[in-house]
Amino acid sequence: MPNRTRKFLVVADESPEARTALYFAARRAVKTGAKVTVLAAYEPSDFNHWIGVAETAKRESEAAAETLLESMAEDVEAVTGERPELLLREGERSQVLSELLCEDPEISLLILGASRSSEGPGPLVSALARGKGLFSERNVPVTVVPGDMPCEEIDALT
Numbered sequence: 001m002p003n004r005t006r007k008f009l010v011v012a013d014e015s016p017e018a019r020t021a022l023y024f025a026a027r028r029a030v031k032t033g034a035k036v037t038v039l040a041a042y043e044p045s046d047f048n049h050w051i052g053v054a055e056t057a058k059r060e061s062e063a064a065a066e067t068l069l070e071s072m073a074e075d076v077e078a079v080t081g082e083r084p085e086l087l088l089r090e091g092e093r094s095q096v097l098s099e100l101l102c103e104d105p106e107i108s109l110l111i112l113g114a115s116r117s118s119e120g121p122g123p124l125v126s127a128l129a130r131g132k133g134l135f136s137e138r139n140v141p142v143t144v145v146p147g148d149m150p151c152e153e154i155d156a157l158t
Contacts, residue, residue, distance in 0.1 A: 006032070006106065007036070008025040008108070009037045009039060009107045010038050011038075011041075011112065017113030017148075019072075019075065020145055020149055022111075023075070024143070025109075026075070026080050027154055029080055030079065030158075035082070036080065036084035040066075040086075041088075041093040041097070042064070042065040042088075042089075044090055058090075065088055072086075109140065109143060110141070110142045114144050114145065114146055
């Protein structure tokens, strides 16, 4: 079997639990020699009536996702000393994630942060728990990190 780079994938969003998952991924990557990959997805605009408005909305969504990715890259670099792989895709988050998992055989672990909100653990963790649509052709192990887990506890685990 050829020697492949193992990647730990984290899905970027503005939630605190995404940052917790990112920290966990970075710490595990340092200990295991894996690389961190961060995926940000932005959804296309529903403005079909005015093309100019739709293009502006798309550019703004893309710029916000790029800013988020850069911020998360800095967090990973602070832990690992290396720049993570950053992926920016247009589309619905769970669909983009499913497609990426099929495309990239080097992704060996998906790391998600679970919200402690009364509204549920978050859309991806909920979809995973229901068995809906995260994996189609290729199964990947998933680590779900409690979103409010302190860094000290993560450090003790990794």
